[in-house]
Amino acid sequence: MKNITIETNRFLLKVLTVDIIGERYLDWLNGSNKSEYINYSIQERTIEEVRDYVASRENDNSILFLGIFVRKSGEHIGNIKYEPIDFLNKYAEISISQNAKKSYKNYDWNLNE
Numbered sequence: 490m491k492n493i494t495i496e497t498n499r500f501l502l503k504v505l506t507v508d509i510i511g512e513r514y515l516d517w518l519n520g521s522n523k524s525e526y527i528n529y530s531i532q533e534r535t536i537e538e539v540r541d542y543v544a545s546r547e548n549d550n551s552i553l554f555l556g557i558f559v560r561k562s563g564e565h566i567g568n569i570k571y572e573p574i575d576f577l578n579k580y581a582e583i584s585i586s587q588n589a590k591k592s593y594k595n596y597d598w599n600l601n602e
Contacts, residue, residue, distance in 0.1 A: 493553065498560070505556040505568060506547060507540040513565070515539060517586065550574070553581075 495502040519533050534542075546552045553571040558564060571581040 491547065491553070493555070495555070496560070501558045501560050502555040502569065503558065504547065505543055505554045507544050509556055509565060510536065510540050510543055512536070546570075546572075557586075 491504045493504055515534065515536050518539065543554065546554045551573045553574060555569050556565050557567045557569060559566060567586040569583065569585045571583055574581040
C-alpha cells in the first residue's frame with residue numbers, strides 16, 4: 490500500500506482506501522448530483538463494486554488516488570486521481586471529483602495558506 494499524505498493548513502490529502510468507502514461515497518457516485526465526467530459513475534454501483542474498484546488502485550503504481558479531507562473536521566469532501574502516471578515521460582492525467590466543488594462551493598480553495 491502507498492503511504493502518501495499531503496498536508497496544508499486546511500486540507501489533508503491521503504491515499505483513498507476501502508475503509509473510507511461508505512454510503513456517502515456511494516451517494517456521490519449514484520446520486521442525482523453525480524458527475525457526467527466520471528466514467529465510473531455512468532452506471533449504478535454497489536458498495537462492494539466501489540470497494541473493489543478502490544482496492545484495485547491501492548497497489549497499482551501507475552495510479553495515485555487521494556481522498557481530500559477537511560483537516561479540522563476530518564470530513565471527506567472529494568477525491569483527486571492521477572491516472573495513468575507515466576514515470577518515464579513525467580506525465581499524468583489528473584481528475585478531481587465534483588463533490589469537493591459541490592460540498593464547498595463557496596470555500597476558499599487556496600491551498601497555500
